[in-house]
Each structure stands twice: as structure tokens, then as C-alpha cells.
Amino acid sequence: MAPTVCLSDGDDEDGPISFKRTASVKSEQEDDSEDEKPLAMRTTRLTSNASSTSRNSIKRRPGDSNTGTSSPLKKAKHSAIEREPKAADAHDNKIPLAPRLTSVKPSKTKPPAKNATKNKKKSPSSFTKDSQKGVEMKAKKTVRNSRLSKAMKVRQGSGSGKKWSTLEHNGVMFPPPYMPHGVKMLYNGQPVDLTPEQEEVATMFAVMRDTEYASKETFINNFFTDWRKILGKTHIIKKFELCDFTTIYEWHLREKENKKQMTTEEKKALRDEKGKREEKYLWAIVDGVKEKVGNFRVEPPGLFRGRGEHPKMGRLKRRIRPNDITINIGKGTPVPVCPIPGESWKEVKHDNTVTWLAFWNDPINQKDFKYVFLAASSSLKGQSDKEKYEKARKLKDHIDNIRVNYTKDFRSKDQVKKQIAVATYLVDKLALRAGNEKDEDEADTVGCCTLKVENVTCLPPNKLQFDFLGKDSIRYLNTVEVELPVYEAVKEFCAGKNKGDNVFAEIDTIKLNAHLKELMPGLTAKVFRTYNASVTLDAMVAIICNHQRAVSKSHDSQMAKLNEKIDELKVQRDGLKAELEKAKKGKRPGDDKDGSRKKKLTPEMLENKISGIEAKIEGMVITKNNTEESKTVALGTSKINYLDPRITVAWCKTHEIPINKIFSKTILEKFGWAMDVGPGFRF
DNA sequence: ATGCCGACTTAGTATTCTTTAG
DNA sequence: CTAAAGAATACTAAGTCGGCAT
Structure with missing residues (x-):
């Protein structure tokens, strides 16, 4: 069960996370007051927002009375609990003034699929296979992990540049060749002949009929332009308006239906076959340890689905062939055999300063790469994940100083310093992303350093209203009360500028990060997100980071x-x-x-x-409120990327909650490195 | 400094699997 | 049992940020 966000007002203080609050209050008292300003402000905010405190609650299903279950984790616990005094993390938890965002999804910026049909059938028989797989994997994992923790300690820090000594794998798997269906679409009411290549692209478009993309002009234009290149100049098809893809769309629906109608045995057979084909690609051997490979399947051809108003949406993402692919493998280990007869890899490298197993150029953005990496559960990924959290923890020791520092610079005469101070403040306080420059041919989104004057409105006496499209074209809409100097500074930065001009004209992410590094080695803007999320560690997190999801159709x-x-x-x-x-x-x-x-x-x-019955009603009202309030909140992202898993593990150990009630199997594997932390761990 | 290349993390959505309701 | 809801996973786009060349 995932922790549930509950934002209802007035519901406060007594949740399972009350220990956290206590801690934060304490730390505030203990803090000396040299940096009173930001802190005081924070406190105020916190208090004023406290009524809308959210909390985690572990929901139990009626069925799972798991308190009494024995899990390895839980057993490990007990002794440890008694030992660990739980004390002491002296100062910590400056709550990151998470103002509640009003994040709205502008429907216009999202071309979400409204893919209506959705039917699933589940065969009981598949259970057998899955559970076997599960067992097998667990066994492997245990072996690997025990070996791993040692290997990890020995392994040189990521600083040294060398990521592995030996590397073996089987390369990548290509999607099957296109199978023509022969269904003729209509042009000007007449059936047309298409070659398989032409038909393939037509089909890509046809099957997207019930997504929002299909009605977007940019998408259609890009698709049609690319398709016409394949049709050739002399082809009868000239105008999109005369094309009728309905026949192909209907074929597609029939196919889907047929698939659905297959018996469980047929489905199982299909799955088994697939499993067999993929088997050899699933694993790599890194420094003698078997590790799962992440995305070994080469991306199939399709129409590019950019987010937001992406100028390239609809462009044909062409088929990737062996000749596009560079393989990275240990020296002296056998080069993976190219699975397509008569073709060969573009290149084979032996670069042990990188972790990728293969890459190809993104056909949509020739200068970008698509990499094949190890899975998140691998030692390599785990190690860097851990380093990420360690860095964020280190920020704890510097944060007071950093806040004092930027507060001082709000009034600096040096314009660069001043902008950096305000930008840092926003990154810290609002968890804004750094905001690198973007190309013309990408969706028009911004981060902190690329905020435009029209994205910020100064509301007297000291409020700032932000309204912009951030990563993935997710709208960030938030009004915050800021300290007066910040307000004045922002007003000044915007003064006399035109629409489209940068608020922070004097700085960029490089300067910002360079400054941050002076304050703490390795510090960059994104560390603040990890830091603040982990410090907060409750449902607020999903809100402060603006992780969203589409409101479900249902x-x-x-x-x-x-x-x-x-x-x-x-x-x-x-x-x-x-x-x-x-x-x-x-x-x-x-x-x-x-x-x-x-x-x-x-x-x-x-x-x-x-x-x-009254209890039932009450329960349903709660469910209802939760459902409504969390409809756009994507907690998963925080859980996977920002919250130090050791906090959760420690909490579970303290409260004797089996960890697998909180983390799914995959995520558990990913966080293998965090599992042996003691219950006294504090971020 | 700046620009570009390269590698890696973060992110929302689509698909698949599992559980629950009827 | 079936279908719908919900959770987990797969997929791949979209960021961040370091480093090197200019």
C-alpha cells in the first residue's frame, strides 16, 4: 500500500509522522538565531500552513493484518530498536516551507491519450509462472546482495572515473520487422495501394486516432510531411484532408479485440515465447556479478510523442538498425552477436569510464543519444543513488550558512550576486529546477534561471505569483509570500523588460551551480530538491515538487x-x-x-x-476526500527519486511494518542498498 | 566565458498485472 | 466467473550537469 496523501484541513499533529514534527520543532528551538530571518519566516509559513498538514498513513487492507507477520526485516528490527537510542540528530529539518501549490494542468498543453478502450483479462494460470519467477529472482538477489555490499565498499568512488573492470552482455534486442496487414486506406474515397513501408507509417497514424495528438495541427503536419517523403513526389496522396484512415483504424480495433479473445493458454504461450526470446538480454555481468539490464529493447519506430507544444510532435521516429548502435563491452569479452543477419554494429567500444552498454542517436534529435543502462537494481545505479542521498544529507550541515548567505546578498550591489541569491532562494524555497537553456526546436518550458518576466507577477506588498510551464510542460502555478528584499529584487529584475526576457538576465545554471559549489563541494541546484523532499518526507513532497498526473478518466x-x-x-x-x-x-x-x-x-x-453503517459512511467520506485531493498528485515520483529510502526503512523498522507494504518489488530491488540501515537512521 | 557534446537522472504516460466488486 | 479498479512496471521524453574545445 502506498502512503496516501491526505490534505484535509484540520487534520493534524497526531499522524504517524508526528515524530517528524516533534523533531523539527525541537530543532528550531535549538537553533541559534543568527539566521533568524529565513527561519522565522519559514516557521511562520509552516505554522500558517500547518492546518493543511498532510500526513502519511499506512493503509491496511482489511485482509492484511500484517502486524504479526514475520518478515526478515521485522525480525532484524527488534534487537536493533532497543539498541538505538533514537536520539540526537541535533539540528535538522528546517521544514522547506512548502507552500501549497495550486498546480493546474492546462488541458491545452497536454496531449494526453484518451485511449478509451481498456480491457484486461487475467488468467489464473499465469500465477504459476509469475510466482516462480518471483522466487527465482529473490534467490538471485539474496546471493547478489550479500556479495554486493562488499563489492560496493571496495569499489572506487565514482570520482575516480572507472566504473567497472569487466563487462559482459548480449547487446540489444530489436523489435520485430513490420508485418503488413494489407488493409487499404481511402484517398478521396478510393482505396489506395501502399508499400509496406508506406503502410507502416500510415498505420502509426491511424492507430492514434483517439489520442489528442491526432487532432493537433503540428502533429498532423509533421506526420504528413514525413510520410510524404516515404510516399514519394509522384504518389497520388497529396493532401491530408483527403486521407481516410478509418479502415486501418478499424483493423486495429479488430486486432485488439482478437488479442483480448485469446484463451489463457494462447496468451501464456505467447508470453513464454517472448520470455525465451528476451532471456539472453536480461542480464549483464559486471565485475563478475550478474546484474539486471534495464532497457535492452531498442525503441520501435513510431510517431514522436513530445509533451506539451513540442514542435516536433508527429515526426517519424525511424527504425533503428544495428548500424545505428554502438556497443560498450569489456575488452577481451566476446562482442554480442548482431541479431539481424547480414548487418552489423556501428561500433564496439571498451570504455570503462561509463556505465552504458549501448547507445544510438535519437532519430528525432540527432544530437541526442538513447542509452541502454543497467537496471535500477544494479550495484552501479544503487551506488550512485546512495551517493545522491549522502550529498543531500551533507547539505544539512551547510543549509543554515547558505540561507544566511543568500539572505545577505538579496541587497547586494553586485547584480550578479543579487540574482544568484534570489535564484538560490527560489530553488531552496520553491524547489524550482535549475532551468537550463533550451533549443528552439523543443517545447517552450522554463526553470529558475530561464524564468521569463511574464512568468512572475509581483503582488504588493510582498507576494510573487508564478505561472509557467516546467519540465514535461507541467504548469507551475503558485503564489508565495516572500521576504520583502526578494520581492523588491524580483520587481527590479523585471523592470523595463519585455515579454520573453529573462528575469535572471545576468545568470544561468552554470553560474548558479558554480556558486553553489563554493558553498559546499558537489552542491548543485537539484540537490535542494532531494534535500527538501527527504527532509520533509511526507505527502507534502509530491506537492512541493509539482509531480503531477493526469486526472484519471474514471x-x-x-x-x-x-x-x-x-x-x-x-x-x-x-x-x-x-x-x-x-x-x-x-x-x-x-x-x-x-x-x-x-x-x-x-x-x-x-x-x-x-x-x-455510520462507520461505513465515515470511511467512504474519507476515501472520497482522499480521492479528490490527491487526484493530480503523483507520489510515486518522489518515492522513487527524492526520498531517501533509508528514512522509510528505518521508520518501518521502528514501527515493525514490513517494508514490502511500502515498497513494491521493483523499488525494493532498486533500494537494496538501503535495507540494512538501523531503525535509528535519521536523514 | 561560451557552446556543444555526452552521460546520467528525473518524469509523466502507456501498458500490463493484480486485486476487488459484483 | 468477469469486469472494472488499482497498483506496478515499461517506456521513453525531458531534464540536469560536467567536461572539453574554442
């Missing part, structure tokens, strides 16, 4: 259903109440006009029933 109906059910229960309850009244007045239930009634309910029974 959200509205879900809410309606809940309301319906609640109403229904209320009616039931009222009915029972009325009956109770009668019963109390001494009427036998049987005396009712409704003589057919068989059940004789005593007042006690009725009361029990009523309170049972």
Missing part, C-alpha cells in the same frame, strides 16, 4: 459512485433509525403493517447496525 465517475453509495447508506441508516424509534416505543417489529417481516430486531441489534 475520476468523476468514481466520485459519483462514492457519493451514490454514501447516499444509499444514509437512506439505509435513516430507515433503521426510524425502525429503532418504533422498537423503542415498544412496538414489536412484527407489529409493523408489513406483516411479512421475518426478522425480529432488538433495539440493540438495530443500534449496532446503525453504528456499523
Whole structure:
């Protein structure tokens, strides 16, 4: 069960995370006050926001009374708990003034698929296979991990540049060749002949009919331009408006239906076959240790699905061939055989300063690369993940100083210094991303250093309203009260500028990060996100980082259903109440006009029933509120990328919650490195 | 300094698997 | 059992940031 966000007002203080609050209060008291300013402000904010505190709650299913379950983790726990005094992390937790964001998804910037049909069938028989796999994997993992922790200590820090000594793998897997279906589309009402290559691209477009892309001009234009290159100048097809892809779309629907109709055996056979084909690509051997490979499948051809208003959406992403691919492998280890007869790799390298196993150039953005890496569960990834969190923890020791430092510079005469101070403040306070420059041919999004004057509105006396599209064209809309010097500075930065001009004209991410590095070795803008997220470690995190998801298609109906059910229960309850009244007045239930009634309910029974129903209603209201309030919050991203897993592990150990109630299998593997932390661990 | 290349992390969405409701 | 809901995983786009050449 994932921790659930609960933002309802007035629900506060007594949650499972109350220990965290306590800690933070304490630290504030203990702090000496030289940096009173930012802190005081923070405190204020925190307090004022406290009413909307969110908290984690571990939801249990009725079925899982897992407190008593024995998990290895839990056992390991006990002794440790007693040992660890839990004390002491003296100062910590300056709560990152997470102002509640009003993050809105502008429908226009999202071309979400509204892919209507969704049906799944699950075969019980597949259970066998899966569970076997699970067991097998667990076994492997145990072996690997025990070896790993040693290997990890021995391994040179990532600083040295050498990432591995030996590396073996089997290369990459290519998607199957295109199988023509022969269904003719119509042009100007007439069926047209297409070569398989032409048909392939037409089909890519046809099957996207019920996504929002299909009606976007940019998408259509890009698609049509690329398709016409394949059709050739002399082809009868000249105008998009005369194209009718319906026949192909319908073929596609039939295919889907057929697939759905397959028997479980057929499906299983298909899966087994797939598993067999993929088997050899699943693993690499790094320094003698078997490690899972991440994305060994080469991306299949398709129409580019850029996010937001991406100028290249709809462009044909051409098929990648062996000749596009560079392989990286240990010297002296056998080069993976090229799986496509008659073709060969572009290049084979032996570079042990990098971790990729293969790469190719992105056909959409020729200057970009697509890499094949090891899976997140690998030692290599785990190690750097751990380093990331260690760096964020180190920031704890510098954060006070850093805040004092930038507060001082809010009024600097040096314009560069001043801008850096304000930018750092925003990165710290609002978890803004650094904001690198972007090319013309990308979606127009911004981060801190690339904020435009139109993205910030100064609201007297001292509020700033932010409204911009950030990463993935997710809208960031937030109004924050800032310290007066910050407000004045921003106003000044914007003064006399035109739309499209940078607020921070004097700086960029390089200067910003260079400055941060002077304050703490290795410090960059993104560390603040990790730091603040891990320090906060509760549901607020998903909000401060603006991780979003589309409101699910079923959200509205879900809410309606809940309301319906609640109403229904209320009616039931009222009915029972009325009956109770009668019963109390001494009427036998049987005396009712409704003589057919068989059940004789005593007042006690009725009361029990009523309170049972009321509990149900209450539960549903809570569910309803949670559903509504978390509909755009994507907690998963925080969980995977920002929250130091050791915090969670330690918490689980302290509270004897099996870790697998919090982390899924994959994520558990990814965080293997964090599992043996003691319950006393503090970020 | 700046620009570009390169490698790696972070991110939302699509797809698949699992669980639950009916 | 089936279908729908929900969780997990797969996929790949979109960021960050370091380093080297200019």
C-alpha cells in the first residue's frame, strides 16, 4: 500500500509522522538565531500552513493484518530498536516551507491519450509462472546482495572515473520487422495501394486516432510531411484532408479485440515465447556479478510523442538498425552477436569510464543519444543513488550558512550576486529546477534561471505569483509570500523588460551551480530538491515538487459512485433509525403493517447496525476526500527519486511494518542498498 | 566565458498485472 | 466467473550537469 496523501484541513499533529514534527520543532528551538530571518519566516509559513498538514498513513487492507507477520526485516528490527537510542540528530529539518501549490494542468498543453478502450483479462494460470519467477529472482538477489555490499565498499568512488573492470552482455534486442496487414486506406474515397513501408507509417497514424495528438495541427503536419517523403513526389496522396484512415483504424480495433479473445493458454504461450526470446538480454555481468539490464529493447519506430507544444510532435521516429548502435563491452569479452543477419554494429567500444552498454542517436534529435543502462537494481545505479542521498544529507550541515548567505546578498550591489541569491532562494524555497537553456526546436518550458518576466507577477506588498510551464510542460502555478528584499529584487529584475526576457538576465545554471559549489563541494541546484523532499518526507513532497498526473478518466465517475453509495447508506441508516424509534416505543417489529417481516430486531441489534453503517459512511467520506485531493498528485515520483529510502526503512523498522507494504518489488530491488540501515537512521 | 557534446537522472504516460466488486 | 479498479512496471521524453574545445 502506498502512503496516501491526505490534505484535509484540520487534520493534524497526531499522524504517524508526528515524530517528524516533534523533531523539527525541537530543532528550531535549538537553533541559534543568527539566521533568524529565513527561519522565522519559514516557521511562520509552516505554522500558517500547518492546518493543511498532510500526513502519511499506512493503509491496511482489511485482509492484511500484517502486524504479526514475520518478515526478515521485522525480525532484524527488534534487537536493533532497543539498541538505538533514537536520539540526537541535533539540528535538522528546517521544514522547506512548502507552500501549497495550486498546480493546474492546462488541458491545452497536454496531449494526453484518451485511449478509451481498456480491457484486461487475467488468467489464473499465469500465477504459476509469475510466482516462480518471483522466487527465482529473490534467490538471485539474496546471493547478489550479500556479495554486493562488499563489492560496493571496495569499489572506487565514482570520482575516480572507472566504473567497472569487466563487462559482459548480449547487446540489444530489436523489435520485430513490420508485418503488413494489407488493409487499404481511402484517398478521396478510393482505396489506395501502399508499400509496406508506406503502410507502416500510415498505420502509426491511424492507430492514434483517439489520442489528442491526432487532432493537433503540428502533429498532423509533421506526420504528413514525413510520410510524404516515404510516399514519394509522384504518389497520388497529396493532401491530408483527403486521407481516410478509418479502415486501418478499424483493423486495429479488430486486432485488439482478437488479442483480448485469446484463451489463457494462447496468451501464456505467447508470453513464454517472448520470455525465451528476451532471456539472453536480461542480464549483464559486471565485475563478475550478474546484474539486471534495464532497457535492452531498442525503441520501435513510431510517431514522436513530445509533451506539451513540442514542435516536433508527429515526426517519424525511424527504425533503428544495428548500424545505428554502438556497443560498450569489456575488452577481451566476446562482442554480442548482431541479431539481424547480414548487418552489423556501428561500433564496439571498451570504455570503462561509463556505465552504458549501448547507445544510438535519437532519430528525432540527432544530437541526442538513447542509452541502454543497467537496471535500477544494479550495484552501479544503487551506488550512485546512495551517493545522491549522502550529498543531500551533507547539505544539512551547510543549509543554515547558505540561507544566511543568500539572505545577505538579496541587497547586494553586485547584480550578479543579487540574482544568484534570489535564484538560490527560489530553488531552496520553491524547489524550482535549475532551468537550463533550451533549443528552439523543443517545447517552450522554463526553470529558475530561464524564468521569463511574464512568468512572475509581483503582488504588493510582498507576494510573487508564478505561472509557467516546467519540465514535461507541467504548469507551475503558485503564489508565495516572500521576504520583502526578494520581492523588491524580483520587481527590479523585471523592470523595463519585455515579454520573453529573462528575469535572471545576468545568470544561468552554470553560474548558479558554480556558486553553489563554493558553498559546499558537489552542491548543485537539484540537490535542494532531494534535500527538501527527504527532509520533509511526507505527502507534502509530491506537492512541493509539482509531480503531477493526469486526472484519471474514471475520476468523476468514481466520485459519483462514492457519493451514490454514501447516499444509499444514509437512506439505509435513516430507515433503521426510524425502525429503532418504533422498537423503542415498544412496538414489536412484527407489529409493523408489513406483516411479512421475518426478522425480529432488538433495539440493540438495530443500534449496532446503525453504528456499523455510520462507520461505513465515515470511511467512504474519507476515501472520497482522499480521492479528490490527491487526484493530480503523483507520489510515486518522489518515492522513487527524492526520498531517501533509508528514512522509510528505518521508520518501518521502528514501527515493525514490513517494508514490502511500502515498497513494491521493483523499488525494493532498486533500494537494496538501503535495507540494512538501523531503525535509528535519521536523514 | 561560451557552446556543444555526452552521460546520467528525473518524469509523466502507456501498458500490463493484480486485486476487488459484483 | 468477469469486469472494472488499482497498483506496478515499461517506456521513453525531458531534464540536469560536467567536461572539453574554442
